[in-house]
Amino acid sequence: MNTRVCDSGQLMPVDEAIEQLLAQAPPAPPTEVIPLGQAAGRVIAEELFSPLDLPCWDNSAMDGYALRAADVPEQGGYLVLAGRIAAGHSSDELLQAGQTVRIFTGAPLPPGADSVVPQERCRVYGQRIWCPPLRLGEHVRKRGEEMQRGQRLLRVGQRLRAQEVGLLASAGIPWVKVYRPLRVCLLSSGDELREPGESLAPGQIYNSNRHLVTALLRGWGVEVLDYGVMADALAASRDALILASSECDLLLTTGGVSVGEEDHLKQAIQELGRVDFWRLAIQPGKPLAFGEVAGKPWIGLPGNPSAALITALVVVRPFLLRAQGVERVLPVPVQVPAGFEWPTPNKRRQYLRARLSPGADGQLRAVLHPQQSSAMLTAACWADGLVIVEREQLLLKDAPVPFLSFAEFQ
Structure with missing residues (x-):
């Protein structure tokens, strides 16, 4: 990649950005052997x-009676109770003609038995058990049925x-x-940012992105190294990036990648490495950047919270998963009817916060939250997922639209 995409003002398509990111994903981290309980x-x-074979032996799928199917007449009949086998126990005694054995779920079938009748379908008369007609092999889990x-x-x-x-x-x-978990250094950019619990002066806001992105990363199995907030100064940005790049596998920043004169992060990145692109055809989230700092991959998320959330889910997540050795990294959308109209085309692909809601006919449709601002998270909390509206696309109500459930981003 090169910087011409940034310099020309062109917008890079989302799929192309993801493809290029995946092509440049670093090798997976070193391996380690851990107990299954921590995996x-x-x-x-x-x-x-x-x-081994799963199951290791033929066993009962029900609490009931093990028998030979051929011993039960077409209209049902009586068998002689010849024993009992609980889960965790077994019997080596061959089941004789006309006999049945009380058996419990998971217990191995005795030699000679080939079927199980659920207990609720039988009638017990002392040592005589009336059993209804059944099919050969009914309610039996065969050896190696799940896995050989x-x-x-x-x-x-x-x-x-x-x-x-x-x-x-x-x-x-x-x-x-x-x-080994991928080590990601997280840095925030902005003199206006304060932590929850601190007092706000005029012009200051709470640093929601720091906590939002940290939660996302940990949910994706990433080890987060939090480097706090960088001051909006070139030297401070450069020093923070140098330190972070020496201690992690990948750098991730929020804010500081737009065109404002106080956004010094982009210049610091260029001095220490390179910026490959920073304007995507996505809404929200156009100012997203990718590059390198001192040989380590760097991704710059936009500062607006919803923009940071959606670009992290759609663009950054596949890259981070691939960098951890994951093969399947792209979420799979489903087609659902639109519960809305979209009469105005957009030059960017849009990811709209939506919820699946049943209509009068009982069919689920995607309905939109009325507030789709890139600065607000309320709509994402209300939503079940994201509706995708492609560039220059118009939609009529009930037209099929791709819907990405938030569950696909876990």
């Missing part, structure tokens, strides 16, 4: 294969959610090799 949210650094020994459990580059952690536990895997 949630981390990224797998090696392929994992099942060391040697079959791949997880691929390199998968983030471990609760379900992946549970799958590894079910296969008896106690340790996993994962990538």
Whole structure:
């Protein structure tokens, strides 16, 4: 990339910006081996294969009675109760013709049994059990039905959610090799910023972006090194960037990337490294920058809170995930009917704060919050996700629109 995109005043399309960012993502951090109980949210650094069959044996999917399906007549019939098998126990005794065994969920089937009847469908008369007709193999979990020994459990580059952690536990895997968390230095820019709890003088505001971006980063498995607020001075910006670049894998700043004469961050970046682009065809969030500081990647988020939120979700998140070794980094939108009209085209792709709401016909439609300002977070708190309106696009009510649930950005 080069700086001509910035200098000419042209706007870079969002997808092109993401593509170029991903192409320049650094290699994943070094690996480490950690206990499975600490692995949630981390990224797998090696392929994992099942060391055993799942389940390890044929077992009952219900509390009921294990039997041979062929022993039950078409109209149902009586079998002789020959034992009991609880979960965590087993039986080596061969089930004889005309016999049944009381069995509980998860317990191994006794030799000779091939089916299970739920207890609520049976009638008990002492040692005689009346069983209804059933299909062969009913309510039986077969050995290796979920996973066979040697079959791949997880691929390199998968983030471990609760379900992946549970799958590894079910296969008896106690340790996993994962990538070390990415260390991101977070710096804020602006003399007007104060921390929550401090008093505000005229012209000052609370630093919402610092807490907003920190929460996002931690949710993406990033180790955040918070360097506080840089003074709006060239020397102060330069010193803070030099220190941060020596201690992290990547730098992330909020504010200071617009065209104001008090925004010294861009000049400091150019002196210490390079700025590749800083104006995107996205709303909110046009002044977003990418470059390098002392050999470390740098991303500059805009200062307006909603702009910072949306550019972080849409543009920065894929880059950070790829830099952690994640393969699948792009969220997947769904098409929903628009519960609004969009009669005025825009030169930038818009990410509108929206909620899915059922209409009179019961169908979910995307409705917009009335306030879409880049400076306000209220709409994002109200919303379920983002509606995408492409550049120069007009929309009629009930036209299909792409909707990105906030759940896709986790």
